Amino acid sequence: DSGVTQTPKHLITATGQRVTLRCSPRSGDLSVYWYQQSLDQGLQFLIQYYNGEERAKGNILERFSAQQFPDLHSELNLSSLELGDSALYFCASSPRDSLSQGDEQFFGPGTRLTVL
């Protein structure tokens, strides 16, 4: 158990809808990262928050947004969903705002999103 929690485990929705995925980092970690895992693209970094502020952006679509709250939990909002958004979405956390030599990220169990 990494100490990172994600809810829900599974989400099934229809095209055009909007969903929110939630992540709580390990106790003491200030950074939260979101990744999308799909069969064709592998694991893609989406976005990182550190202590409530956006720190880095990866391949995140404009239809997607995220935030980190004062209690450090984070939410990833996906809107105008398309079939291609079906994927496993992982949250990870780490103590600092950037990865120093050898720093690892701790991953949650993921949320499987299915868009029908």
Next chain:
Amino acid sequence: GNSVTQMEGPVTLSEEAFLTINCTYTATGYPSLFWYVQYPGEGLQLLLKATKADDKGSNKGFEATYRKETTSFHLEKGSVQVSDSAVYFCALSDPYSGAGSYQLTFGKGTKLSVIP
């Protein structure tokens, strides 16, 4: 930019066989290298890591050596078990690349199945 290339799977081995999963990388700075493992239905867990050239990471009988001259970090295990069946991801972080590293860059993953 940074990238990680690992051998495509799936890989199927008999119990007690020798395992090698190849991983090569491209990085602008002096990356740290990681192997993560994803067991069925779970998130990613750190398996081992190395932070400088010629370092050997090891854990649970798995080993990988950071080879700067060949930009490789191949994963090996002398005798696999059924319980090693999982997806293995090679990854890097590059703390010295300009503004620092805020993400892990992953390979596409290699699915290993070990049969009794």
